Structure formats: C-alpha cells, structure tokens
Amino acid sequence: MLNIIYSATNQRELPCRPSDAISSLTFSPHSPTRLLVSSWDKYVYLYDTHSGVDQAGSELTRFAHAAPVLDCCFGEGDGEVFSAGLDWTVNQLDPETGKVKTLGTHENSVKAICYNSETKSIISGSWDTFVHLYDPRSSTPLTTKQQQPHKIYSISTIGHTLVIAMAQRSIHLYDLRNMSEPWQRRESSLKFQTRTVECMPNGLGYASSSIEGRVAVEFFDPSEESQARKYAFKCHRQVEGGMDLVYPVNSLAFHPVYGTFASGGGDGVVSLWDGMAKRRLRQYQKFGANVASVSFNKDGKYLAVGTSGGFEDGRPDGECPPETVKVFIREMAEGEGKGKGQ
Template sequence: MSTAQFELSDPPTDVISAVKFAPGSSTRLLVSSWDKCVYLYDTHEEEGGRLIRKFEDRAPVLDVCFGKDDNEAFTAGLDWDVKRLDLETGAQTTLSTHEKGVKSVAYSAEHQILISASWDETLHIHLPHKADHVPNTVPLPAKPFSMSLSATKLVVAMAARTNYIYDLKALALFASQASQPPPNLLEIEPFQKRESSLKFMTRAVACMPNDAGYASSSIEGRCAVEWFDPSSTSQARKYAFKCHRQAQDGVDVVYPVHALAFHPLHGTFASGGGDGVVALWDAVAKRRIRQYQKYPTSIAALAFSNNGKYLVIGVSPGFENGMEDLEVEGRVGVFVKELGETEAKGKGQK
C-alpha cells in the first residue's frame, strides 16, 4: 500500500496545465498553470516541499517540460510563444512563435530536438541548442489536443479522432535541413496515420517507456492501449476500456479522463479523471491494479518521478459541471504520493 502522501505548499492559484519531474532528479518538479506562471519545486527539501522559484509569463502557460538537464525548461502557452527557460537565472528566450495558442511542448533527449504543437494546426521542430536556428514547420490535418514521445516516436492526438505517429530520427533530420525562402516549406510524412480507437474526443496521450506503444484517453470515460508495430498481430492486441464512471442515483455518470502517465520502470500507467479519482492500470494484463481515494476536485495532470518512487497529482477544477465550476480559489492543489515497492507493479512482475 501507499506509504505516504502530502500536499505541496505554495500551489498555483489557477487551473494546473502540466506537472513534470526532472530527468535527473526524483524531487525536482515543474508545474505550469493558467495563472500565467511556472513553478519550480523541490518536493522533499522540507515539509510540504519548497517552492524554489516562480517564473511569470504574460499569458496562461499550457505546458512545460525539462530540456537537456535539470536546469533547462521549455514552455508553451496562450501568448503563442515557445520559450526556453533557464531555471537558474530565470532568463526566458523565445524560440518560435505560432499563429495561435501552443498546447503542448516536448523535448527528446535522444535526438536533442524540441517539438511544439499549436492550435494553428502545426508542429514546430526546434534545434534548441543550435545558435540562430529557425524551426521547421510541420502542418497537421487537425487541431492537436495532446502529444507524447518515447525514445523513437512522437504521438500527436488531434481533433477528428486523428492520431499521427512520427519517427523522431526523421524529425531531427528534418529540423537540421535549412529551409529555403520562403521558409518552412519542407514536407515530412508521419510514420503512421491512425484513427483513434476511442469514439469521442481525445483528452490525453502517453507513450510507453519501453517504446512499444501508447495509451490515450477520451472525454467519455475511456482509455485505449495501442502498439506502434504495424503488423496485424500487434494491431490485433489493441483495446479500449471504460473507466472513471460513478454510479449516482442508479445512473452511470461518465467523466473525462484528463491525464495519463506511465510508470518508468514497470510500464503500468496511471489515469486521472474528472471524477477526482486516480487509478493504476496494467496495460498488458488489461486490469486495474488499484484505485486511490477521491481527490477534492478534478485530476488535471499526472507525472511519475524518474525512479518511479513518486506520483505527482495536479488537482484543479475541470469545469465538468459548466459555469458552476468556475470558482477556482482554494480548489487547486499538487499532491505527492510515495509509492510502495510493489504498488505500481503489474501482474506477474517481480
């Protein structure tokens, strides 16, 4: 069973958009928020964690990720900009500007590229450590809702139940090719184009740590698990299941599944829903491992630490009940759960 859980002091003041652990530390945590700020914490330096620094932006921040080390971060937001953030000095550098809000940002350490996905229906592929690099643009067929990468693949989940899978090596090569005037006219085809296994709008996507596939979730209380291997044998393994549903007065109330995160060692994954519940799943055995107590409001974001010891749960109103849910004050929190040694292990794992 879980040995401990605590809530971080000094949480954001508005809806949480992302929580991300550092690649080299199990206690260094970034949290981005609609309050136009990014928060850097050490979750275990003192009781309730320590807010190391708060970085202010000019618009709501929709995503954040670490870069090449624990002192570099990248942000995406409603100011349309993709920025590099020096976590030591606080310096912010704009790397590119989209034509609408930027929903997601992800850094591939293996290929040293940064990818941003915008509601202008494009990806920007950056070489963030190459001086004066102009990012190349990849057009998308629809508005991106969520994005995740593994060691070799990038999955972009979009409107119209469209999922594109890109080969990161090809994207890195594409980014290194200088565009000729007018810029950014190079074309790149995805590794695979897929229709979502979910019937309704995709809410989140997360890649497996073993680089084999991904999970996705929808607004209609379902998750799906798929594999990259295009063979008919692998594709026959994909499946979807119902989750995050509560019986109320004999009626099955369905909630959106806002967040997904894979355990880095065991390959199991956590889901977080509008019902305020976090569940752990064994993707291979197709079973729920456990379900935690209900949190005060909707689960907005999830992340496992690099060693798999901690699960961070970002909680804030998800507006599932419409305008009555608009009051945010006092309803935003970041919880750190310490996992027992076998708590997130799948069936038959030693």
C-alpha cells in the same frame, strides 16, 4: 477489474501552490524531486518536492507568461526548462537566472510540448495545426515546421517516434529522422475527442484517453498480429442518483520501471493500470476536485497529482475555486506499481 480503494496514508500536499487551475505537471527525468507545474495563473512553477521545513517541499522559482500556460517540460538537464501556452510562444526558462528566452511562436495557442532526448529537440503542437521542432542549442532554434490536418491536442515522444493526437480522432506517428511524411496515419480507437496521449517507456506503443471516460492501449508495430493486441476500456465513471456520470480522462503517466500507468480523471480519481494484463491494479482515495495532471518521478518512487475545480466539478461557469488547486505527492510503497507477474 479490482475495485480496492487505497488510502492517502503515504500522501501529502505541497505547501505552496498555483493560484488558478493546473494545466500540467511533470517530474524531472534527471532529479527525483524536481517538479514543474504550469497553470492558468500565467506562471510556471519549479518545486523541490522534498526540500524546506520537514522536507515538505518548497517553491524554487517561478516564470511569468503573458497568458495562461498550457504545458511545460524539462530538457537535457534540470537547467533546461520549457513552457508554452495561450500567448502562442514556446519559451526556454533558466532556473538559475530566471531569464526567459523565446524559441519561437505559433499562429495560435500552443497546447503541448515535449523534449526528445535522441534528437535533443523541443517539440511543440499548436491549435494552429502545426508541429514545430526546435534545437535550443542553436542561434536559430526552429528546425522543422510541419502542418497537420487538424488542431493538435496532445503529443508524446519516445526514441525516434513522435505521436500526435489531433481533432477528428486523428493520430499521426512520425519518425523524427524524417518528418516529411507520417510513418503511420491512424484513427483513434476511442469514439470521442482525444484528451491526451502518452508513449510507453519501452517504446512499443502508447496509451490515449478521451473526454468520454475511456483509455486505449495501442502498439506501433503495424503488423496484424500486433494490432490485434490493441484494446480500449471504460474508466472514470461514477454512479450518482442512479445515473452513470462519465468524466474525461485528463492525464496518463507510465511508471518508468514497471510500465504500468496511472490515469487521472474529472471524477477526482487516480487509478493505476496494468496495460498488458488489462486490469486495474489500484484505485486511490478520491481527491476533492478534478484531477488535471499526474506524473511519476524518474525512479517511480513518487507520484505527483495536480487537482483543480471547474466544469468537471459541476460548475457551469467553469471557474476554478483557488482552494481546489492543489499538488499532492504520493510515496509509492515497495512494489506498488508492479503489474501482474512482475
């Protein structure tokens, strides 16, 4: 693994930010500078990362929830925005009018949502162990309600495949054209609780991370040859006072062009990895707080990083100091996201 640390020369902070911990952020798959951020302050924020004074970025609008928001995503276009959280609801948000429409509710907090462009559906995963599929174009949006064996922590989708990461290190793969049974049932390669899962943009597999400073790279093809390629590795660990401190890997994001991926951890570090070559490409200058979420924009030119203080920063009460809540936009240099041999 390479240990070169890259400076923050091409990096800047958005001038406007949430007032409490960031739960997720995601760039629009349609516009290169639209960014959604969800927060524990009960709001979803929509930014243009390159508008305003000196193109430093500005807040376009925000949407209120009744409770902290845990996830957000774009839909078929920038005019379709979705969010969910501790108020148990899955909401559709209209950036033009500011209106909020509830698509459906769960029986517990909704941890994760994502949009599938093949089926044009919103998918939500909840701590109530259910996955819901919604058609936001329908007057009766709920189309499928599928119970899982455990509490759901993270979901990701590509093509017609849905990956569901749950408690007890359980992972289910579904074909969205037939949700009656999982296509595959797997046990995570990681020994501790899964934090997040993210599908590869080429549709061949996914990466997952755990609370114990590890990332696994796995493939959908169940053949022995393909499964022999899967692996896991340690990361986001710091040596302090002669002790090896292990941090959770909170977020993963694949580069849309090169297929490399970024990881953000509780140690305040963002690293860039070549999953196929099994090597770290870059480690960026350490941020001042826990990295809660990372996201590449649609062409891979920008990387958004959201930071928030809390337990990972050594605060026993878990409180998030407002000054640690920041959103950074890094402009990637030419070829910065390229993997080995690309």
